[in-house]
Amino acid sequence: MKKIFSLLIILGFGAKLQAQTVKPLSLTEYLKDGTRLNAVFKVESAKDILTISGYEGKDTVSTSKQVVLARGEVLGINSFKFLPPTVSILTIPVKVRNKTGSLPSNATSGLTNIGLNFTFPEYTIDRYFSSGNKSTHKFAAGIHFAPSVEELSPENTNNQVLVKSKQLFLSSGITLTYTYNNISLALVPLGFDFATTSLGKQFVYNKKSWWGFGIGIEPKLFFPTANK
Numbered sequence: 001m002k003k004i005f006s007l008l009i010i011l012g013f014g015a016k017l018q019a020q021t022v023k024p025l026s027l028t029e030y031l032k033d034g035t036r037l038n039a040v041f042k043v044e045s046a047k048d049i050l051t052i053s054g055y056e057g058k059d060t061v062s063t064s065k066q067v068v069l070a071r072g073e074v075l076g077i078n079s080f081k082f083l084p085p086t087v088s089i090l091t092i093p094v095k096v097r098n099k100t101g102s103l104p105s106n107a108t109s110g111l112t113n114i115g116l117n118f119t120f121p122e123y124t125i126d127r128y129f130s131s132g133n134k135s136t137h138k139f140a141a142g143i144h145f146a147p148s149v150e151e152l153s154p155e156n157t158n159n160q161v162l163v164k165s166k167q168l169f170l171s172s173g174i175t176l177t178y179t180y181n182n183i184s185l186a187l188v189p190l191g192f193d194f195a196t197t198s199l200g201k202q203f204v205y206n207k208k209s210w211w212g213f214g215i216g217i218e219p220k221l222f223f224p225t226a227n228k
Contacts, residue, residue: 024066027073040077047132069130077126090117090216097210115146138179146171160202167200169193186214
């Protein structure tokens with residue numbers, strides 16, 4: 001009799017758990033008005049099933065929903081953040097300098113600098129695929145800081161430097177970046193180089209504006225807090 005009673009309890013508990021189990025939504029069901037979470041802060045992927053955590057409407061208590069992706073389906077989740085900044089390693093191999101005095105506008109290329117880029121406003125699109133893969137597209141603006149090496153010559157120092165010499169500068173600029181899966185392409189619409197030596201101050205482009213193109217990477221291993 002006790003065994004039968006215990007079995008009934010177990011069966012009843014199992015039935016209750018089964019009733020509480022929520023069937024995953026299809027992508028179409030999730031995208032319906034009033035169903036989609038409008039403030040997502042976490043997505044966990046187990047192949048074709050996504051567990052999405054966020055908020056519904058003006059709710060202050062978070063909730064989670066499961067979505068199953070059919071073959072070939074993709075779910076895109078957009079987000080915007082300002083702080084904390086995302087940190088990346090960035091180099092500006094191409095610099096274009098404006099006309100200065102008798103020197104015409106000119107472009108230089110080469111790996112003469114490498115530094116840190118801090119992006120503040122970021123717009124991110126995360127795309128989740130039914131195969132379990134994920135891609136991230138990010139558009140951001142930021143500030144770049146880096147040590148830079150510039151070669152001085154009689155031509156770019158108004159003959160103040162007679163022998164070619166490489167000098168250290170501090171470089172800074174505003175950046176506009178597009179990032180795909182942690183690889184960044186950058187446009188620097190406005191940048192400046194600041195001399196760190198008395199000889200470098202003879203550089204006619206010292207403290208003068210330039211613009212350029214860069215490439216970078218977001219190494220989350222190095223910056224685990226800022227790049228969460």
